[in-house]
Amino acid sequence: MRLSKIWVGVALVVLLGGFFLFLFARGHQNFERKLADGTVLKLEKISYGKSDSFKPGGLIQQLKAILPKKFANMIFKSSPYSGSSRWWSGDLNDTNKNALYFWFTKRDGSFAGYADVQLGFAQILDEHGCIFVAATGGGESDGTIISNGYPAGFFAFQAFPRHEKTFRLRVYDRRQKFLAEFMVPNPVPIPIETQKWAAEPLPTTREASGVAFTLTGIHSTPADSFGNSLSLDLGGMPEVKTTFEISEGGKPTKAWQLLDANWSDASGNIASKWEPKTAFLCSKESAWKMQAKFFGSEESGYASNATWVVKGLKVPAPGEFVALVSTQQLQGVAVEAIALTGAGSVAYSNNVPIKASPPTGTKGYYSRSSSGGGFYTIYNIQSPSLHVAVRVSNLSAGQRLSVRATDDQGRKFYADEQQWGSGGSLNAANIHYFFQTYDQPLFLPLDLPKDSKTVDLTFTIHQARTAEFIVKPPVNNEDSSKQRVEKSP
16 A cells, blocks of 8 residues: 555656646747757757856756655666766857856657767857857766766857847757757847947057067958868858068068967957867957967067077987986976987877887877876877977966977977877877967977987977957958958969
8 A cells, every 4th residue: 555655656746747847848949959860959058157057857857866766767767877077179268258158958759868969069140140159168977867978068159149139059060060050049138338449440550579560451261262271161150361560670570470369349259269260250340359469489589488408319210219307497387398209109108208119100199098097197109200298387378389409400490289180190280389278298290301310409488479459350351451352262
């Protein structure tokens, strides 16, 4: 008799829960989209703030929490605990400012079943067709809902149509395939414009400590001319290009490079830098602000650089390495020189080279693993050329690292950045100013002539010079320096 009453109680709870779940789902059908594979993608939460979180499960998870475990396991689908995890890509441009967050789940059709959300990218479109790109996105799992993957995914924007009550949100998977579009409400009060930015006529100049930066032109390139250079070519995203003339002490110089630019508008938007070429705002705004960061090379007599030279290193043969194991403080940055290695495979344990072997192919490879509860970190690097291993700590947003080799014949060569490809492969990015915030070594290719016998390695911390410009936003192909429309080639 007692068991029957328990079952009646359980049935009532489930029925009531199902009824309320039905009502809740009816009110949120506009935020659900059925995908081609039969799963349902649901926009679960919209919020605005400096950070946000979301725990998937809703009413089903709440019922599982209040029911006796025995009955919950009999009624609801459960997954073995797999541990909590989180992934993300991109970063907020300004962590001190608010962002617009969207949280998603994906259902697999069962009563309480969740699937791996598998989202990769998102963009917002305004009434003009202007595209705003997410600043960051990712997924979270507490390990209790699904055993593999992430039941919840998010995107965060710091640029969106702030003057519109509703706008279109488009979502893509990890292979850049379009999944769904939602018409979403704007949770942020429509701003009352208190300032008007007036665009400056070009050319316009900013000077700092003897270095003059003159902006001579700004234009945008349509997305269809990117070719394969943009990994997220989702259509309609232009690339902003600028041209500068730079002088030191009144004389033209090539010793400075524009390496970083932040774009913002008077509404409070900050352009996404998830992909460098997606840093674009709406061209309907009256003006944009460009915060440009320039870095001077070792050849500049005006740059605020700090250098450290490690001299007389023998160039290692393939399958060999020279352990450096030395650290120097440069402008508040700890620069740790780890090793100079020959071509081939090199294994590092906790940032110390432990073994090397000659190359077995022409492709680069990278892998990282941990053991001993994370106490030991092993890096395996396969490189067809020499490389320099270095780690930097406390590098600020206004600083960059470069590594330059000068051989016994006086020839100078910069180490290049490597970018990860598919399957852990490595490709040279032809960038020799490095910025890194996480505490891991950099493995930088160094292409030296075969007749180089010894090298001096120069480690330099470069300090940025920042200049701000208020400019007229470019329309696709409109070059403000020429005031005419160009057609893409």
